[in-house]
Amino acid sequence: MLNRFFYIVEISLRTTTGSPRSHLPLSATNHRSSSVNNTWETDGVTFFIIQGLANLGEKKIILFVILLLGYIIILAGNCMIIFVTLTDPKLTSPMYFFLSNLSFVDIVYTTTTIPNMLSGFLTHMKTISIPGCFLQMYFFIHLAVTGRAILTVMAYDRYVAICNPLRYTAVMTRHVRLLLVAGAWGFGAFCTILPCSMAWHRSYCGLNVVRHSWCDPSSVRLLACGDTSVDNIVSISFGLVALLSTGVLILTSYILIGVNISKMGVNQRLKAFATCAAHLTVVSISYGSASFVYISYRVGNFSPEVRIIVSVLYAALTPFLNPIIYSLRNRELRESIWRILSRLRSTAVLPRKDVNSQS
Numbered sequence: 001m002l003n004r005f006f007y008i009v010e011i012s013l014r015t016t017t018g019s020p021r022s023h024l025p026l027s028a029t030n031h032r033s034s035s036v037n038n039t040w041e042t043d044g045v046t047f048f049i050i051q052g053l054a055n056l057g058e059k060k061i062i063l064f065v066i067l068l069l070g071y072i073i074i075l076a077g078n079c080m081i082i083f084v085t086l087t088d089p090k091l092t093s094p095m096y097f098f099l100s101n102l103s104f105v106d107i108v109y110t111t112t113t114i115p116n117m118l119s120g121f122l123t124h125m126k127t128i129s130i131p132g133c134f135l136q137m138y139f140f141i142h143l144a145v146t147g148r149a150i151l152t153v154m155a156y157d158r159y160v161a162i163c164n165p166l167r168y169t170a171v172m173t174r175h176v177r178l179l180l181v182a183g184a185w186g187f188g189a190f191c192t193i194l195p196c197s198m199a200w201h202r203s204y205c206g207l208n209v210v211r212h213s214w215c216d217p218s219s220v221r222l223l224a225c226g227d228t229s230v231d232n233i234v235s236i237s238f239g240l241v242a243l244l245s246t247g248v249l250i251l252t253s254y255i256l257i258g259v260n261i262s263k264m265g266v267n268q269r270l271k272a273f274a275t276c277a278a279h280l281t282v283v284s285i286s287y288g289s290a291s292f293v294y295i296s297y298r299v300g301n302f303s304p305e306v307r308i309i310v311s312v313l314y315a316a317l318t319p320f321l322n323p324i325i326y327s328l329r330n331r332e333l334r335e336s337i338w339r340i341l342s343r344l345r346s347t348a349v350l351p352r353k354d355v356n357s358q359s
Helices: 004-018 026-030 059-087 093-112 114-122 130-163 165-171 176-189 193-200 217-221 229-261 266-296 304-329 331-358
Strands: 047-051 126-127
Touching: 026 266, 059 093, 059 114, 059 130, 059 193, 059 304, 093 114, 093 130, 093 176, 093 304, 114 229, 114 304, 126 130, 130 176, 130 193, 130 217, 165 266, 193 217, 193 229, 217 229, 229 266, 266 304, 266 331, 304 331
Parallel strands: none
Antiparallel strands: 047 126
């Protein structure tokens, strides 16, 4: 009965104010205690309500169209890269093996959030079950960390290719490549399991409204009963480990690459720069956008809607740009894509010619 009461209160607040919690006192928003005005009890909720961008009104349709087109491009571009790297015998370099794994991570990473966000734009109220919420949270964090770990592996691959070209094939064997990718996935799990399991074992009470477009850990944590300071410390600690360890390793790889490039001739420098330009561009965009999101959440008087839009764009930006950047920067990949497209176009035209010749 208590859950149903909160559900009715949520509906009435949404219909009268457009924002379910904009006029609630801070104590009722954070739910740090199990009692507010001696009327609230610790009764676990059975679902969460994803607030999303409820206050945008008709502008939601514009964002829906933009996000849908972006998601289609993300799926098409990354699926094309996976297909090309698996079928083209000319793309056997370890770099393309890591690139196809990165594309797979980007596809699953965006699929954990964007379809739910798109459905939320079309419904008056978006709900998600408790297990579904924490599964979404786990995979979102896990895949985000795994993506950066694979970027780190690719930086190491570029270091070996440029600084030890004669030993490249001996170092980057199939066994080593599989171990590096497995290590990236394992590192993502290591940085995700403890924070998500702590959030899962928390009790949640009161208004079950997640002020985000998905089950963002910090937004869900605000709905927990009791003190969550330990959860905050653990979450921040593992987040710093994930970002700083991968960032330092990537930076170290490129410092060593830069030192070796400085000793080369002009032609060798241009060739070496061309081999790592796409990866360096992707890394710069990924970590630059992550820094911008971090700053926007802690500096300035941004509205919750602006912060949510920034988070959505950040989550979709790198998976959207990865296939475009690698296609434009990598000549072999670009030529392989054109060969595949030409082959598909020719197979579509040939049956028409046969029909015309028979008539």
